[in-house]
Amino acid sequence: MTDYLQRILRARVYDIARETPLDPAPNLSRRLNNKIWLKREDLQPAFSFKLRGAYNRMVQLSKADLRRGVIASSAGNHGQGVALSARRLGCRAVIVMPKTTPEVKVRAVRDLGGEVVLHGETYDECSAKAQKRCKAEGFTYIHPFDDPEVIAGQGTIGMEIMRQSKEPPDAIYVAVGGGGLIAGISVYVKQLWPETQVVGVEPVDADAMTQSLHRGHRIELAQVGLFADGVAVRKVGEHTFELAQRYVDRMVIVDTDAICAAIKDVFEDTRSILEPAGALAIAGLKKDIADQNIQGKRLVGVACGANMNFERLRFIAERAELGEKREAMLAVEIPETAGSLRVLCERLHGRSFTEFSYRMTEGCRAQIFVGVRVNDEHDRVALVQELLNCGFPCLDLSDNELAKVHLRHMVGGRLPAQARRACAGDCNELVYRFEFPERPGALMNFVNAFRPNWSISIFHYRNHGADVGRIVIGVLIPKAEMDCWSHFLNDLGYLFWEENDNPAYSLFL
The missing domain is CATH 3.40.50.1100 (Rossmann fold)
Known part of the structure; x- marks a missing residue:
């Protein structure tokens, strides 16, 4: 000690x-x-503590060692510390970095005058490469952590x-x-x-x-x-x-x-x-x-x-x-009938949505993927129980890695065959993008203005942290009611864009 x-x-x-x-x-x-x-x-200066240890080790090198140069293995921050120290001391610095290193760190090392060698995927692979070059070319190896002078530098x-x-x-x-x-x-x-x-x-x-x-x-x-x-x-x-x-x-x-x-x-x-x-x-x-x-x-x-x-x-x-336990990601089952989506929204009234995804499917039940803000883990559990008590089967996916990384971006698919046949006859599936004010009740205003005999076939909403909400919606409107639909769009007061000819819709939805 x-x-x-x-x-x-x-x-x-x-x-x-x-x-x-x-x-x-x-x-x-x-x-x-x-x-x-x-x-x-x-x-x-290099946005990390690492320059302390790197410089403290390098400033004690002899003039002969500095002339030969230094080499280091680093995931980024130690490399920047070595490169900055080398520039201050006037010596050559070679930094072996994993190929997975964020570009901002690679670029920063180069900007500081370091010679970057990308090798392997982990620090350990880089370390082996750096030490091999160290022996072959006469560099001094600057260890990122297991050196008494590096440790002392960080101890400051x-x-x-x-x-x-x-x-x-x-x-x-x-x-x-x-x-x-x-x-x-x-x-x-x-x-x-x-x-x-x-x-x-x-x-x-x-x-x-x-x-x-x-x-x-x-x-x-x-x-x-x-x-x-x-x-x-x-x-x-x-x-x-x-x-x-x-x-x-x-x-x-x-x-x-x-x-x-x-x-x-x-x-x-x-x-x-x-x-x-x-x-x-x-x-x-x-x-x-x-x-x-x-x-x-x-x-x-x-x-x-x-x-x-x-x-x-x-x-x-x-x-x-999710890390703060302030968002719940839920799979909620509703009857595949007109008006059921409105009932679910009414049960969630007063809560802020982070995501809401639905695509019409075959059968009598539909799955809604919902992200909703909660106060804490206890509130999340209470919300799930509340939905179950209201007759909505509900699965909490908040800790499901597949759902968190992939599913929230994958909900979609094509219109079921039965609905497509209906579209070919008396109905049209129409797809729109909407912007509405990001405030409580804006989504409910949209749902409440909907006629009971109009069916929602696509619904996707994501909270982008802006002052407006953005949704994509698909609707099945009887051809005889197209004038009523036009009045609905105009009376709603939200910005909208028709997307029926969008190739993304035709290819994936």
Whole structure:
């Protein structure tokens, strides 16, 4: 411990890094009934804590080592730290990155002057490639986590938290990949604040440290999930594991939905968007509060990175509400009769929909795919029971991965043969897009204005977070009532577009 304390105290991270703020998180604090602070490592020059350890290791290299250059394996953030440090020190840097690395991180390394080599799909494959080149070409290998000087560089975060806190926090939550960050923070904090708990957080599909601590030795995962790519490590470090055994109080594992919810939480408090690994500690903090029934405590979450691919935001936004237990995804069965959809909407009156999908089918029963906002898990359970009590068979799909990732985008299909025959005779199937004000009651106004003898054959609505709602609707209208239908469209007062000639309709619906 003394050796690491000395290393941390003399670490030269501030040649390149900045002391990041310890910001209060008022929304999270109020909602979770604890005093919560965020250690804002996302505000570093490379948007991650990793440059601390990389620079502290590289600044101690000899001039001969710097002339030969350095090489590193990285999922992104460590690579940026090495590249930025190399530019500061005037040496060559080769960064071996997984082919799955988000483009924003690859581009950032190149922009900083690093030579990027894309290889394999995981950190471990990159590490083997980098170390092979290291021996062949005389580079110095800069390990992303299992190096005492890298660990010491990351430990300066613990030193800053101590300096910035008016009194010791009750717990500090730290994301864990290879373990360098939590090793550095814990070895410093535990020497001076032994009562402060240090809690590690890992994704459920990349929990190498959790399993290693449980078994008492380092284990290697057969595979790791890549959503939180910054911590996608199959085997933790030797030095980091030893320090974690001595100084880490416990581990928490979280799923993808919880990480997405944490990204949203931090955005609401800071207007900054963390990457999945960067929000991992906050997701673990929230889960630990729920699991341990923690109240009235002083808690710190290390927001450790913000190198987010913009394309991921759509997925994260969809999963955040599920992660907060504020959305229910339900399969609801209704009679395939005129007016039954209206009855269901009346039962859900007052609730905000996130999704509503229906396609007419053969038979006497129809399945509606519904996303609806709820207050919490108890409210979700109560809603399901309410629908069952009203005679609507209902299946909760909120924890169904197939439904969450795929089904909500797949509801559709062609009109059943019996309905097609009706269309060829007395009815037309007409397809429209509508925009209506995104406010409670707008959907009910639409349904209530519908004539009882008109049948809805397609209905799809998704909440896009805008001030207008958008739906696609298919209707079966008797030819004799086409004038009435035209009056309905004009009187409704919503913008609409006819889509009968749209090739997407003819090909898929």
